[in-house]
Amino acid sequence: MFRYVLKRFLLVIPVLLGATFLVFSIMEMTPGDPARLILGNEATLENIHSLREEMGLNDPFLVRYTRFLTNMLRGDLGTSYRNNLEVSKQVLQRLKNTMILAGAAVLIAVVIGIPVGIISAIKQYTAFDNIVMMVTLFLAASPVFWMGLMLVIIFALKLGILPAAGMKSGFPAMLVSLILPAFTLSSNTLAIIARTTRASMLEVVRQDYIDTARAKGVSEYRITVRHMLTNALIPIITIIGISFGGLLGGSVVTESIFAWPGVGRFVVESINFKDTPSILASVVMLSVFSTFVNLFVDLLYAFVDPRIKSQYQSGKGRLSSK
Amino acid sequence: MNSILEIQDLAVRFETDDGVVKALNGINLKLEEGVTLGLVGETGAGKTTLAKSIMRIIPQPPGKIVSGKILYEGRDLLKMSRAEICKIRGAQISMIFQDPMTSLNPVMTVGDQIAEAIQAHQHVSAVEATQKTCAMMELVGINAERMGDYPHQFSGGMKQRVVIAIALACNPKILIADEPTTALDVTIQAQVLEMMQDLKKKFHTATILITHDLGVVAQTCEKAAIIYAGEIVESGTIHEIFKEMSHPYTIGLMNSIPKINSEERRLNPIDGLMPDPMNLPLGCNFCDRCKFAAPKCWEEEPPVVYLGGEHFVKCFMMESRQRREDWKVENGQQ
Amino acid sequence: MNNHMEKTEAVRDRTLFQQAWRQFRRNRRAMIGLFIIAFLFLVVVATILIDLFTNDGVYTQYVVKQNLANKLAKPSLQHILGCDEFGRDMLFRILWGTKYSLLLGFSAVTLSFLIGGPPGMFAGFYGGKVDNIIMRVMDIFMACPFILLAMAIVSALGASTLNLLIALGVSGMASFSRVARAAVMSVKDKEFVEAARAVGASDFTIIFKYILPNAMAPILVQLTLRIGSSILYVAGLSYIGLGIQPPTPEWGAILTAAKIYMRNAWHISTFPGLFLVITVVAFNLFGDGLRDALDPKLKK
Numbered sequence: 001m002f003r004y005v006l007k008r009f010l011l012v013i014p015v016l017l018g019a020t021f022l023v024f025s026i027m028e029m030t031p032g033d034p035a036r037l038i039l040g041n042e043a044t045l046e047n048i049h050s051l052r053e054e055m056g057l058n059d060p061f062l063v064r065y066t067r068f069l070t071n072m073l074r075g076d077l078g079t080s081y082r083n084n085l086e087v088s089k090q091v092l093q094r095l096k097n098t099m100i101l102a103g104a105a106v107l108i109a110v111v112i113g114i115p116v117g118i119i120s121a122i123k124q125y126t127a128f129d130n131i132v133m134m135v136t137l138f139l140a141a142s143p144v145f146w147m148g149l150m151l152v153i154i155f156a157l158k159l160g161i162l163p164a165a166g167m168k169s170g171f172p173a174m175l176v177s178l179i180l181p182a183f184t185l186s187s188n189t190l191a192i193i194a195r196t197t198r199a200s201m202l203e204v205v206r207q208d209y210i211d212t213a214r215a216k217g218v219s220e221y222r223i224t225v226r227h228m229l230t231n232a233l234i235p236i237i238t239i240i241g242i243s244f245g246g247l248l249g250g251s252v253v254t255e256s257i258f259a260w261p262g263v264g265r266f267v268v269e270s271i272n273f274k275d276t277p278s279i280l281a282s283v284v285m286l287s288v289f290s291t292f293v294n295l296f297v298d299l300l301y302a303f304v305d306p307r308i309k310s311q312y313q314s315g316k317g318r319l320s321s322k
Numbered sequence: 323m324n325s326i327l328e329i330q331d332l333a334v335r336f337e338t339d340d341g342v343v344k345a346l347n348g349i350n351l352k353l354e355e356g357v358t359l360g361l362v363g364e365t366g367a368g369k370t371t372l373a374k375s376i377m378r379i380i381p382q383p384p385g386k387i388v389s390g391k392i393l394y395e396g397r398d399l400l401k402m403s404r405a406e407i408c409k410i411r412g413a414q415i416s417m418i419f420q421d422p423m424t425s426l427n428p429v430m431t432v433g434d435q436i437a438e439a440i441q442a443h444q445h446v447s448a449v450e451a452t453q454k455t456c457a458m459m460e461l462v463g464i465n466a467e468r469m470g471d472y473p474h475q476f477s478g479g480m481k482q483r484v485v486i487a488i489a490l491a492c493n494p495k496i497l498i499a500d501e502p503t504t505a506l507d508v509t510i511q512a513q514v515l516e517m518m519q520d521l522k523k524k525f526h527t528a529t530i531l532i533t534h535d536l537g538v539v540a541q542t543c544e545k546a547a548i549i550y551a552g553e554i555v556e557s558g559t560i561h562e563i564f565k566e567m568s569h570p571y572t573i574g575l576m577n578s579i580p581k582i583n584s585e586e587r588r589l590n591p592i593d594g595l596m597p598d599p600m601n602l603p604l605g606c607n608f609c610d611r612c613k614f615a616a617p618k619c620w621e622e623e624p625p626v627v628y629l630g631g632e633h634f635v636k637c638f639m640m641e642s643r644q645r646r647e648d649w650k651v652e653n654g655q656q
Numbered sequence: 657m658n659n660h661m662e663k664t665e666a667v668r669d670r671t672l673f674q675q676a677w678r679q680f681r682r683n684r685r686a687m688i689g690l691f692i693i694a695f696l697f698l699v700v701v702a703t704i705l706i707d708l709f710t711n712d713g714v715y716t717q718y719v720v721k722q723n724l725a726n727k728l729a730k731p732s733l734q735h736i737l738g739c740d741e742f743g744r745d746m747l748f749r750i751l752w753g754t755k756y757s758l759l760l761g762f763s764a765v766t767l768s769f770l771i772g773g774p775p776g777m778f779a780g781f782y783g784g785k786v787d788n789i790i791m792r793v794m795d796i797f798m799a800c801p802f803i804l805l806a807m808a809i810v811s812a813l814g815a816s817t818l819n820l821l822i823a824l825g826v827s828g829m830a831s832f833s834r835v836a837r838a839a840v841m842s843v844k845d846k847e848f849v850e851a852a853r854a855v856g857a858s859d860f861t862i863i864f865k866y867i868l869p870n871a872m873a874p875i876l877v878q879l880t881l882r883i884g885s886s887i888l889y890v891a892g893l894s895y896i897g898l899g900i901q902p903p904t905p906e907w908g909a910i911l912t913a914a915k916i917y918m919r920n921a922w923h924i925s926t927f928p929g930l931f932l933v934i935t936v937v938a939f940n941l942f943g944d945g946l947r948d949a950l951d952p953k954l955k956k
Contacts, residue, residue, distance in 0.1 A: 015792065015795045018792070018793075018796035018799075019796050019799040019800055021796075022796055022797065023800065026808045026812050027811075027812055029812040029813060030811065030812045031814070137937055137940070137941075138933055138937060140940070141884060141933050141936035141937040141940060142929070142932075142936075143888050143891050143892060143908070143929060143932050143933070144892070145891075145892060145895050145908075145911060146925070146928075146929030146932060146933070149915060149918065149925040150925065150926065150929065152918060153922050153926075157918060157919055207424060208419055208421060208425045209424060209425055209426055209428070211379055211425075212419060212426065212427075212485065212488070214377070214379045214411065215379060215411055215412065215416065215417040216412040216416075216488060217409060217410070217412030217413055217439070217442050217443060218408075218438060218439075219408060219442070222442075226427075227427050227430075230427075230429050231427070231428065231429055234429070245801045245802060246802075248803070249801055249804070249892075252803055252892075252896065253892055253895060253896060256895075267804065268807075268897075268898075274811075279808060283804045283805075283808050286800075286801060287799050287800040287801065287804070290799070290800075291799045304429075305428075305429065306472045306474070307428060307472070307474050310472070310475065
């Protein structure tokens with residue numbers, strides 16, 4: 001088992017390297033001269049040229065990529081064109097904030113979505129089930145930024161009970177300012193988790209082993225928890241993992257609406273300023289992060305389902321993509 | 323002997339979007355202590371529905387127990403509360419299902435699943451439960467060290483043994499076995515059946531063995547009931563039935579088994595299919611396929627005719643004594 | 657009598673398409689989705705035709721031209737959905753914006769399929785090293801979250817409609833390749849493929865003439881289900897300024913201004929979003945219905 005985990009970890013590395021190459025190549029296509037951008041319109045050609053030399057912008061593509069890579073592995077992600085500060089520091093600072101937001105969103109989606117899905121499945125065809133299906137249908141289809149606008153209008157402007165923007169510091173204040181953005185970000189994921197939980201439960205309810213458990217005289221409560229839930233929740237883990245990518249995407253927009261100082265907003269600002277190193281660094285770091293989250297979810301899945309676990313213990317694991 | 327289980331006029335329906343399925347239409351059955359009753363019928367006859375009705379695990383929408391009584395030791399199971407029925411399930415009446423591959427919870431160890439049956443009904447400590455689990459596993463022929471293994475690590479035959487261990491863990495008075503060997507290879511079938519016989523002798527459990535195999539019935543059962551389209555068409559002791567097979571369906575079943583010591587060129591199936599349970603005919607359910615059907619059979623429901631001892635048949639052919647004698651001559655039973 | 661009629665109809669249902677259509681028709685929700693989509697397409701066609709025949713007259717007059725007297729007007733009888741910050745009628749803007757969301761959403765998904773489908777199919781068909789290499793490349797693309805990749809591409813190429821299309825198409829191709837690969841793999845080992853090979857058909861023929869039509873069902877379902885999220889991405893990227901630029905009335909672009917005027921003009925925020933939601937719901941219902949119709953086994 002441990003060998004399998006190690007193998008997966010090692011496999012991830014070339015993929016991530018490839019990803020850095022991909023993003024670097026994309027950013028290469030940006031038109032315009034960074035040196036000119038930094039020095040402004042009045043700069044002389046001489047100054048521009050020497051700055052280019054200094055920044056190593058005249059070197060061939062592969063040289064620049066290798067330099068980027070080696071620097072990155074040393075922890076140096078370059079200097080921002082915008083404010084001449086180290087990019088890595090700026091990104092890391094904001095990464096923490098994005099993690100808080102995304103973490104809260106996942107929490108909300110899971111804590112509300114799973115129970116709703118379970119109850120909906122148990123009470124299939126009742127009014128509750130129908131309402132849940134209708135609501136999740138619309139929630140899953142709502143653009144995150146629109147949801148944010150609506151929530152702000154209702155709760156911050158009309159009702160005035162929650163702040164409209166910004167991340168406050170200090171403990172209770174931060175949580176309060178987290179509420180609206182977190183709910184906004186979680187809306188899509190919440191709907192998907194609720195639906196998937198419901199579908200999974202419905203699938204499990206029909207299984208023969210539930211009949212066996214009933215025939216044993218086990219209480220309904222224990223059947224629901226020990227037999228239905230334990231089986232139904234396994235595919236949910238995968239769904240949570242998959243939604244993570246969507247959450248990162250959603251955070252870009254959510255942070256913009258709520259002026260939340262996270263990486264998503266940082267990327268948007270950097271794009272507006274044509275600050276290539278910042279964009280590059282942010283995308284790379286978020287990719288690394290998301291890849292590890294996916295790997296973690298994959299391993300968790302194998303850990304939780306004894307059928308998959310024994311597959312890998314005996315070394316028969318699948319190596320190719322799912 | 324007193325009957326430990328008595329089913330009176332049980333009728334069960336399923337209300338689906340496509341129509342009402344009449345699964346069971348007036349079942350009458352008696353089971354005594356320690357007796358094995360073979361319930362024979364083809365797919366769709368209602369065997370599993372009957373078994374599940376006794377255990378009361380029919381999903382209540384869309385299922386509906388329309389009428390009838392199921393008396394266990396004199397008490398009507400259908401009138402009991404949820405809590406009371408839960409106490410009986412597993413402890414007094416147990417059931418094993420047809421497909422061992424899907425009957426076990428895939429994420430729970432085999433040992434835990436057996437222990438769960440014990441701990442649901444007996445107040446024992448975890449240690450005692452484990453001991454009892456080991457004992458049960460040895461009893462069904464599984465190495466007790468495999469307690470911590472998961473179902474997918476066992477073969478089909480072994481899984482079925484686990485299922486049997488779960489069912490017998492609390493020493494129930496009645497065991498309902500729904501085609502326990504159908505999904506297994508023939509050799510494993512023999513092993514499992516033999517094991518069940520041994521256990522039956524040991525625990526003195528009354529058993530309802532659901533099967534479509536008359537051979538198994540002859541070998542292992544004391545009584546038999548033939549079920550067709552939701553009704554019991556013939557019932558009695560094995561001796562009575564095999565000696566004086568009376569219902570055309572039973573005869574058809576018997577004749578369709580190829581005999582090892584006679585030369586036959588073709589098989590003798592029963593032509594036709596069982597009627598659609600959403601659209602049962604007015605008269606006898608078997609009339610379309612019956613070689614001996616008279617016009618009366620389509621119009622009226624046949625009566626239950628008692629042929630002596632415990633033997634009864636639901637057929638017009640058996641009504642008069644004269645007819646019966648003719649019948650026996652016709653079928654070479656004289 | 658009834659049985660007889662049913663038998664005749666059963667014989668008539670010979671093609672998969674006809675069977676699927678009958679199944680689909682019975683699904684009320686899917687039909688609602690279909691009607692909404694049909695209505696939206698009518699709007700798209702109508703707006704394109706009107707622009708063509710009035711030589712952009714209506715467009716310039718009602719959709720783009722500013723009329724500050726009506727600035728931020730609330731919904732009223734004259735302007736059913738109110739007016740935006742430049743006094744333009746919201747209903748007109750939203751209706752004219754339909755074509756961007758629909759056409760772009762659809763094109764982006766199609767592009768993803770066209771770029772990602774063939775590699776996926778080859779990977780599924782040939783297996784082995786080819787499969788490994790292609791899937792590693794796809795893994796690299798999938799390591800980056802979709803929206804970040806799209807944003808990076810738009811940022812590099814510049815914000816325009818075409819670049820948005822390219823960005824979304826390229827970012828989405830990796831997951832399409834997976835779908836295509838799985839679909840091909842499920843059909844590849846069937847006997848009719850072996851038969852085709854035995855007759856001497858070339859690999860190319862086998863893939864495109866035998867496997868593809870049979871693998872089409874899950875691919876088609878994926879296509880439809882992704883149109884919804886594609887539309888949302890188009891709107892999302894336009895919202896943050898990386899897609900369609902104002903004054904083009906794309907729904908996401910309209911919402912960019914909404915934030916600033918949130919306080920007094922809730923109508924600018926609400927209505928374009930509602931249209932987005934209804935559109936995506938329609939596509940999701942349609943996609944679900946399509947999936948159920950093409951493979952009822954999946955549902956039961």
